[in-house]
Amino acid sequence: MIAGEPSGDLLASRIIAGLRQGAGGDLRCAGIGGPRMQGEGFETWHDMHALTVFGYVDALKRLPSLLSTYGNVKRRWLAEKPQVFVGIDAPDFNLRLEAQLRPAGIPTVHFVGPSIWAWRYERIKKIREAVSHMLVLFPFEEEIYRKEGVPVTYVGHPLADTIPMKPDRAAARASLGLDASARVLALLPGSRRSEIDILAPRFLQAAQQLLARDPGLQCVVPMVNAQRRAEFEAILARYPVPGLRCVSAQEGDSSMPVAWRVMEASDAVLVASGTATLEAALFKRPMVISYYLSPWMRRIMSWKSGQERPYLPWVGLPNVLARDFVVPELLQDDATPDKLAEAIWTALTDDAHAQRVEQRFTDMHDTLRRDTPALAAKAILEAAR
Structure with a gap:
């Protein structure tokens, strides 16, 4: 699993809890994450802040460390293949990695679809090649990915289950x-x-x-x-x-x-x-x-x-x-x-x-x-x- 910022850490922690329940407790999750994921028993190889960048200038400054982190997790997973890889958001990093893992026989699930409906729709070609299954936050996204031949499930937005229906x-x-x-x-x-x-x-x-x-x-x-x-x-x-x-x-x-x-x-x-x-x-x-x-x-x-x-x-x-x-x-x-x-x-x-x-x-x-x-x-x- 990889999550690269606090919102992804929160999403992933809840998914880990759901996985543990669905897998009957026999579960090992490892990769890049944050404190909420660790609270669910996640094994952290790199802290999520290794992927946190703010803007293009910061990304260029951080490029050597980003490439090092990318190379490390890719080598580890190709050497000891997991049953499934889950990328939480961070599309620039995760889609690139998923494109390497899937051809090696590792199923790849990506949670939070990139906003192809607003910017750079052509990314759907890369997504189709890299992602075994897409999990989307919004109902209209399901139709987009299904039309493009990408297996997809609308799972709702976790914020909607966290924020009260009737605020006080x-x-x-x-x-x-x-x-x-x-x-x-x-x-x-x-x-x-x-x-x-x-x-x-x-x-x-x-x-x-x-x-x-x-x-x-x-x-x-x-x-x-x-x-x-x-x-x-x-x-x-x-x-x-x-x-x-x-x-x-x-x-x-x-x-x-x-x-x-x-x-x-x-x-x-x-x-x-x-x-x-x-x-x-x-x-x-x-x-x-x-x-x-x-x-x-x-x-x-x-x-x-x-x-x-x-x-x-x-x-x-x-x-x-x-x-x-x-x-x-x-x-x-x-x-x-x-x-x-x-x-x-x-x-x-x-x-x-x-x-x-x-x-x-x-x-x-x-x-x-x-x-x-x-x-x-x-x-x-x-x-x-």
């Missing part, structure tokens, strides 16, 4: 010490420094405009770690927002990630495009999705993908799943403080809009909620046999 806004506010009667806006400008550098000034200037309309508005920003907090607070000093709260993992209820607790406490969310948009949707919150790529990064993405923009008209996962602009997307030149403030003010104050969004997201939550560990384990055990 009052309890979340109490745990964070927030005013129960105030409007609360969650700001999530991303988890990478490059995202914070570009999006935080825009988000903070929008918040300044919103406070002029509602001086009682409470703005809350969850912080993934101390480094990101320091970077964000340096920007906050340039664009001060009275009363804004930065919340770290140590504050509030530790039973769920701090970003989840902040979303649950909020009336609306201003969020960078990414997995956090799906989390906000599962908490049934109206949101505004935003993102901005520098001209340099846009050129790199265009060169790598061979396309100027995604195939779909939507970028945010909630809209992709709904096949509709359920919530606004303000991207690139539209990601201005004025436009962000106007859109989020509607999300905060339009009750009819909030109710429509809540119903659409409730239906989405129900569609995504499956017994993911059991379904994934069943497909993996069948491949192993």
